[in-house]
Structure formats: structure tokens, C-alpha cells
Amino acid sequence: MIDLDNLNQFQKVCSSRRLSLKKLHFSLCFPEKIQHIWKTSSFNCNREWPFENMNCYLYDYDDHDQLIREMLFVISNCPLELLIDNKRTFYSYGFPTYVSAFARRTVRPRLFQWTRNKQFRRTHQRIVNCHVKQFYLTDFIKQETNPSIISTCHSHWNLSFNNLRSFIFDTDSILIEKSQRIIMLERILDTSPNLSSLAVSWEDFRHCSRQYFQLQQVRLLLDVSYNDSNNFFDIHRLNQLVPQLYVLETTRGIMKQNEYLIGFILKICEHLPQLIHLIINKNSALKSKITSKRIFMRNLTAATQDKMFHGHKIHLGPFGGSEQISIWL
Amino acid sequence: MMHKSTLESLPNELLLNIFSYLSSFDLCQSFVDVNNSRIRNLVTSIRHSINVDLIRYGQFHEWLSQHQHLGNCFTDLIDCLVLNDSYPSRLLIEYWTKTFTENNRVNVLFSSLRRFVFFNRIHRHRELLPILKPLVLSNNTLQYLHIIFEDCRNNYSTMLSELVAHRISVHTMILEVEQGILYVGHVFRPTTKNGLHTMQQLCWPNTVQLTLSIQYSCELKYLFEENALPAIEYLNITIEDWNSIEEYNEISRSDSNIELSRDSLRQTTTACTHLKYLVIHFITLTDFITLIDSLTLVSLEELTLIDMYDTSKFFIYLLFSHDIVLFSC
Numbered sequence: 001m002i003d004l005d006n007l008n009q010f011q012k013v014c015s016s017r018r019l020s021l022k023k024l025h026f027s028l029c030f031p032e033k034i035q036h037i038w039k040t041s042s043f044n045c046n047r048e049w050p051f052e053n054m055n056c057y058l059y060d061y062d063d064h065d066q067l068i069r070e071m072l073f074v075i076s077n078c079p080l081e082l083l084i085d086n087k088r089t090f091y092s093y094g095f096p097t098y099v100s101a102f103a104r105r106t107v108r109p110r111l112f113q114w115t116r117n118k119q120f121r122r123t124h125q126r127i128v129n130c131h132v133k134q135f136y137l138t139d140f141i142k143q144e145t146n147p148s149i150i151s152t153c154h155s156h157w158n159l160s161f162n163n164l165r166s167f168i169f170d171t172d173s174i175l176i177e178k179s180q181r182i183i184m185l186e187r188i189l190d191t192s193p194n195l196s197s198l199a200v201s202w203e204d205f206r207h208c209s210r211q212y213f214q215l216q217q218v219r220l221l222l223d224v225s226y227n228d229s230n231n232f233f234d235i236h237r238l239n240q241l242v243p244q245l246y247v248l249e250t251t252r253g254i255m256k257q258n259e260y261l262i263g264f265i266l267k268i269c270e271h272l273p274q275l276i277h278l279i280i281n282k283n284s285a286l287k288s289k290i291t292s293k294r295i296f297m298r299n300l301t302a303a304t305q306d307k308m309f310h311g312h313k314i315h316l317g318p319f320g321g322s323e324q325i326s327i328w329l
Numbered sequence: 330m331m332h333k334s335t336l337e338s339l340p341n342e343l344l345l346n347i348f349s350y351l352s353s354f355d356l357c358q359s360f361v362d363v364n365n366s367r368i369r370n371l372v373t374s375i376r377h378s379i380n381v382d383l384i385r386y387g388q389f390h391e392w393l394s395q396h397q398h399l400g401n402c403f404t405d406l407i408d409c410l411v412l413n414d415s416y417p418s419r420l421l422i423e424y425w426t427k428t429f430t431e432n433n434r435v436n437v438l439f440s441s442l443r444r445f446v447f448f449n450r451i452h453r454h455r456e457l458l459p460i461l462k463p464l465v466l467s468n469n470t471l472q473y474l475h476i477i478f479e480d481c482r483n484n485y486s487t488m489l490s491e492l493v494a495h496r497i498s499v500h501t502m503i504l505e506v507e508q509g510i511l512y513v514g515h516v517f518r519p520t521t522k523n524g525l526h527t528m529q530q531l532c533w534p535n536t537v538q539l540t541l542s543i544q545y546s547c548e549l550k551y552l553f554e555e556n557a558l559p560a561i562e563y564l565n566i567t568i569e570d571w572n573s574i575e576e577y578n579e580i581s582r583s584d585s586n587i588e589l590s591r592d593s594l595r596q597t598t599t600a601c602t603h604l605k606y607l608v609i610h611f612i613t614l615t616d617f618i619t620l621i622d623s624l625t626l627v628s629l630e631e632l633t634l635i636d637m638y639d640t641s642k643f644f645i646y647l648l649f650s651h652d653i654v655l656f657s658c
Contacts, residue, residue: 006614006639013621019629026634028614034639078635086608086635216383246383276385277415311387315416328386328416 004034004041007075027076027083035073164188166197169204170221182207189215202233208241216246219282222253232264235271248275251282254323257296262303269307269329276329284323300325337365344371353377354384354392357403378409378444381417389417393424396438409444414451426459434463436470444473454488458495465497465535475503481542481569486523489541493525498533503540506567525551532556537603540565546616547589553598553624562603567610589616594623601626608633 007028014024030038038056056075076083169185185200186208198205198212199219220233232255238245248268255261261280268278297316304312304327315326339347348356348371360372384392396404412418428438436442445464447457464471474497478485485506491497492504525531525548533539537560543549546568552558605628609617614637 006618009618010614013618019621019626019632021629021632023631023633025632026637028634029636029638031639078633082633083635086610086633276383311390313386313416326416 004037025078025082027074027078030073030075032073038073038075164192164195167192167195168199170199170201178204178207186210205241206234206237211240212242213244215242216244217249218242218245218247219249219251222250222255235268239272243274245272245275247277247279248272249277249279249282251284254281254284254286257288257293257323257325259299262296262300265300265325265327266303266307269304269327278325278327278329280325281323286323288323337368341367341371344368345375348372348375352383353379353407354388354403357406358388358392361403361406373406376408377403377406378411379404379407380411381421382413382415384417389420393421404438405440407439407442409446410439410442411446411448413448414453419456422456422460426456429459429463434466435468436464441470443470444475445471446475446477448477449484449488450479451484454484454491457488458491461492461497462495465499471499473501473503474499475501475505477505477507479507481506481544483523485542486544489525490523490528493528493531493533496532496534498535500535501538502533502536503538504542505540506542506569524548530554531558533558534560536561538563542567542569544569545589546612546620547593549589549616549620550594550597553594553601555597555599560603561601563606564604565606565608568612589619591619591623594619598624602628604629606631606633608635609637610635612637614639 010028013019014021035056054075054077056073167188169188181204185204189195189198189208189212190210193214195212195214197217197219198215199221201221201223203223205218205220218238220238222232232250238248255264265278265280269275293316297314301314304314313328315328316322317324336344348360351359353375356372356375357377360368363369363372381389412422425438429436442464449457461474463469476488478488485504489504492502524544531551531554534556536558539558539561543566549566549568552564552566558564601624604626607626607629612620612634617634617637
């Protein structure tokens with residue numbers, strides 16, 4: 001049985017003289033059906049709340065697989081920026097309605113994730129001033145495709161993500177046109193002067209038109225498994241795009257451990273002299289035979305010793321059998 | 330006649346501008362031994378930080394060997410150190426640990442270190458503790474300890490337990506859990522073994538600002554016990570509680586220690602004379618009312634309650650299993 005008895009007590013505790021608060025902020029979640037009880041109760045209009053700005057709204061929750069679609073009824077007196085400062089993650093398409101400029105810094109890293117493009121432009125406008133450190137853009141077009149909304153982004157993107165440090169651009173390549181994807185990616189890169197870390201599909205990134213001097217770390221999300229070193233990615237083009245690349249990682253698409261890969265690694269080290277860490281097949285789940293790994297490691301060590309005269313350190317995988325290759329230059 | 334400009338003749342403003350393009354490592358390696366007191370003073374007046382992952386393999390070994398043979402070098406100037414789960418960070422920890430001996434517990438490697446940030450993505454408490462224990466001694470300078478955990482599984486509680494057992498207490502302590510249960514991937518069945526009630530008595534006398542996660546609301550009482558946090562002014566608590574209400578009730582029935590009751594709070598807790606700011610995430614209305622009724626918070630000025638919930642199971646499931654919220658307009 002859901003009722004508002006606890007709320008009554010809460011109101012009394014907050015108003016009691018035992019607490020002499022200068023500020024009280026709260027957000028209180030109920031099942032959706034409490035909304036009706038709330039509207040007919042006296043809580044929403046009585047004058048016993050020792051604070052102002054009482055607000056209530058519905059959180060629309062729906063999970064990735066659409067198994068649960070529920071609404072939460074929230075009673076709150078928090079400004080939304082305070083909520084955002086205190087939450088770990090936002091996963092939102094409607095949230096910009098509530099967002100205003102931010103004034104506070106917090107210790108928690110922010111991860112914002114969008115699922116739909118519906119509110120993309122407004123969201124972007126609203127978060128430019130907040131202290132978002134990580135921005136995760138993924139599958140936002142899954143539900144509905146409306147290119148005109150993306151087009152309207154252009155004129156509104158003369159703002160700047162000054163606090164953004166990390167950006168993950170991992171959108172569905174089937175559901176959104178390539179040209180549109182590249183426009184969005186370019187816009188975010190152009191408006192983030194302090195961005196140092198980027199995770200992006202090479203197929204999107206290689207078409208970007210400028211040089212991104214602010215980037216230090218790039219994780220390339222590769223499409224499929226390759227055998228041929230010519231198809232991994234264009235090292236020369238990557239060097240043009242990110243002239244100050246210190247950490248390069250590749251993930252998702254597996255580069256098989258063979259002689260092509262050794263040649264490719266040497267080529268990377270030669271063409272990207274500023275590189276400090278190269279990590280191939282990061283977090284790969286695929287496992288190959290220990291014997292073939294030993295041969296690969298022996299050949300790679302021999303090749304790098306011949307070609308790279310300054311010190312370096314090679315590791316295979318964090319765990320035995322993993323396809324990850326880490327080189328510290 | 331043409332006037333010849335040298336680096337030494339440049340004004341401070343220009344030099345500082347040039348310095349801003351260099352990492353602390355490069356800057357100190359290049360300028361700290363320059364035979365010009367103005368430039369040297371300028372370099373030493375800046376607050377330096379170091380990210381070991383952006384130092385080359387060769388430079389790293391040269392630096393450590395320089396420290397080993399010549400003693401103090403630029404590391405004396407480091408104010409903030411950031412370590413990851415990377416191979417270079419691991420090497421540095423190994424070297425750093427060796428600089429502490431039974432007889433000499435002074436931090437000779439980073440003698441001015443005030444802030445230490447550690448990304449603890451894998452199980453590393455055994456490596457970190459030999460450094461943390463001497464670092465918090467009175468003759469060392471550490472003021473700010475920020476450890477970031479990927480999630481709140483065993484890794485987190487083991488580290489917390491060690492920090493409690495060794496009374497590792499500095500002015501600002503942030504034990505940050507980055508991700509809610511959604512990113513962890515599946516529901517855990519933690520036992521009550523990992524809570525504060527199973528650890529040694531909490532006693533962090535130097536801690537003024539604290540951010541931490543606990544499993545159950547009942548653990549709150551250990552934070553307010555006499556001598557637990559006598560200097561605390563800012564307290565930010567997240568009650569992670571992975572279990573549904575049914576599981577919680579089962580545990581509660583089997584273990585009376587984990588209930589938050591007025592009696593137990595009144596018996597064990599003491600008046601919080603300094604606490605000014607209290608932030609609690611994911612507390613139930615009932616637990617909050619019990620807590621406020623039983624505690625004497627004489628200096629409390631600001632209270633923030635984020636995602637407080639009624640005792641309905643549905644919310645606990647939703648909030649704890651997803652920790653992600655969608656707003657709907």
C-alpha cells in the first residue's frame with residue numbers, strides 16, 4: 001500500500017527546530033501512481049514546507065531492451081543543476097528542459113548519455129556551461145530518425161564545451177547518415193578546446209576536416225577483423241588529424257597477430273614519433289594459442305629491436321591469451 | 330644595431346606563457362637547473378602535477394636513475410600526482426615503495442606532495458598501502474586523497490577496510506565509485522561481510538571532508554560514533570545497497586547489526602559539533618527520519634538528499650539496478 005505517511009513525517013522533521021538548516025535540497029522518488037494521491041493531498045499546497053520551489057515531475061524510465069518502461073513520480077525542491085552535480089550518470093533525452101547554467105564544481109565525473117536525437121540540439125546548448133567531464137554519445141538515433149533536427153544543430157553550435165575532457169562517439173552507422181555523423185563529430189571536436197581523450201570509429205574520424213591539437217589520447221573503434229595491414233587505418237591521415245597524439249589505442253576490430261601487424265606497428269612508430277603508448281586490440285576477448293603468441297612476441301621483439309634504437313617495453317595482454325599488445329615507447 | 334633577445338631577457342608573463350605549453354616533467358627537466366634565479370624561482374613557484382603515463386620509457390628510467398644517484402630532483406616540486414592502472418604507474422609505485430624504509434618514513438621521492446589521485450580499476454590495495462601508510466604520517470604533506478573505483482564490488486570494500494584498519498586519514502578523502510550497477514552488468518549478491526560493521530572501528534581524526542559509499546544505511550551509525558570522524562565538516566555518502574527490499578529484509582532478520590534503529594543510533598553516536606554539509610544519496614524516507622531524530626547535528630547548515638525513496642521494492646530495484654535516470658518533459 002503506497003501512501004504519503006512517511007512524507008508527513010519527513011515534512012515535520014524538516015520543519016522541526018532541532019535542525020536549523022540554511023539550505024535543504026531533496027529529490028524524492030515514488031511510483032507513478034502516487035501522483036494522483038499527491039495532487040489530491042494537502043502536501044503540495046500546505047505552507048508547512050520550510051523551503052520554496054517545490055516541484056514535481058515524472059521520470060520516464062525505459063531500459064535498453066524495452067523490457068521495463070515505467071514512470072517515476074519525483075517530488076523535489078532541487079534546482080536541476082544541483083541534481084546533476086550530485087548524480088553519477090544521466091541518460092536522457094528530455095533532460096535539457098530542466099537544465100540551466102551551472103555554477104558548481106563537483107568531484108564526481110559526469111557521464112552523459114543520449115539515446116535519441118529528439119532533444120539533441122537543446123541538450124547541447126544547455127550543457128555547454130556545465131562541468132561535464134565525459135560525454136558519451138551512443139545509439140541516440142535508435143528510436144526515430146529525423147535528419148532535419150540534426151540539420152538545425154548547425155546554427156546553434158557556436159558555443160563551447162570548455163570543461164569536456166573525454167568524448168565517446170559511438171553511434172549506429174546504419175541508422176544515421178555518414179555525412180550527418182561527421183558533421184556532429186566535427187562540431188563537438190571544434191567546440192571542445194580542452195578535450196584530451198576521444199573514442200571514435202575510424203570510418204567517421206578520418207573524414208574530419210581540421211587538425212585537433214588538443215587531443216592527446218585516441219581510441220579507434222575499428223569495424224571488423226583484418227588480416228591485411230593496408231586496411232587497418234591510414235597512419236598518415238591520423239597524424240594529420242592529431243599532431244600531438246601521445247596515446248593510441250585500437251579496439252573492437254581485432255588486428256590478428258601476424259607479420260602484417262608487426263610491419264604495421266613499426267610503421268606507426270616511425271610515422272608518429274611523438275607517440276608514448278600504443279595499445280593494439282585493447283580489451284579484446286578473442287584468445288589465440290599460447291605457442292603462436294610466443295612466436296609473434298619473439299618476431300615483434302626482434303623487429304622492434306632492429307628498427308627502434310631507443311628504449312621501449314612490449315607487453316602482451318593484461319592476461320594470458322588476450323590479443324592485446326601494449327608498447328611503451 | 331639589432332637588439333639580441335635571449336630567453337633570460339623575456340618578461341615573467343611571456344615565460345609563464347611558454348611554460349604553460351610544457352608538461353611539469355619537461356618543464357622541470359629543462360629549466361630547474363638553469364643558472365638564472367628568476368627563471369628558477371618562476372619554475373618552482375608553479376604548482377606542478379605529474380601524469381606518469383605521459384612520460385616516455387627512456388625518460389622515465391633516466392629520471393628514476395637520476396633520483397637514485399643524485400637524490401632530490403624535480404619530484405620535490407610535485408604538488409599533485411595522478412596514477413592509473415598502467416604499467417608506468419605500477420613501476421613508479423614499486424620504486425616509490427622502496428624509498429620508504431623502516432627507519433625513514435619520510436616521503437623523499439615526492440617531498441611536497443599534497444594531492445594524490447589514484448584510479449583503482451583493478452585490485453591494487455596491497456601495492457598502494459605501503460605508500461599510503463607513511464604518507465599520512467605527520468611529517469609528510471599529503472592533504473588530499475582521491476581514490477576512484479570502477480564499481481562498488483569487493484575491490485572497494487577491501488580498500489575501505491584497509492584504510493579504516495590503518496587509520497589512513499587526511500584532510501580531504503574521496504572514495505569515489507564511478508559506476509552504478511548498470512555498468513557492472515549483472516546483479517551481485519554481496520553478503521553483509523563487507524560493511525563498515527565488519528571492519529575495525531572507524532577512526533579518521535584528520536578528515537574534514539569525506540566522500541564515500543556504504544552498502545547499507547545501517548552503516549551510517551559508524552560514521553557518527555564518538556572518535557570516528559571528530560573533525561568532519563563535509564560528509565557525502567552514497568548508500569549503494571545492491572539488494573532488493575526482500576533480500577534486505579532477509580539479511581535484516583538474520584543479522585540485527587544491519588538495521589538502522591533509533592536505539593542503536595542513540596546508544597553509539599555522539600553530537601556532531603563541526604558537521605556543516607551533509608549529502609546523502611539513496612536513503613529511504615524512514616531511515617532518514619530515524620537518522621535525523623537520533624542525531625544531534627548542531628552545526629548543520631546544508632542538507633542535500635538525492636534520490637531519496639519510499640520503501641517500495643520497485644524503486645530500490647530501479648534506482649540501484651540502473652542508477653540512471655531519464656527525464657521526461
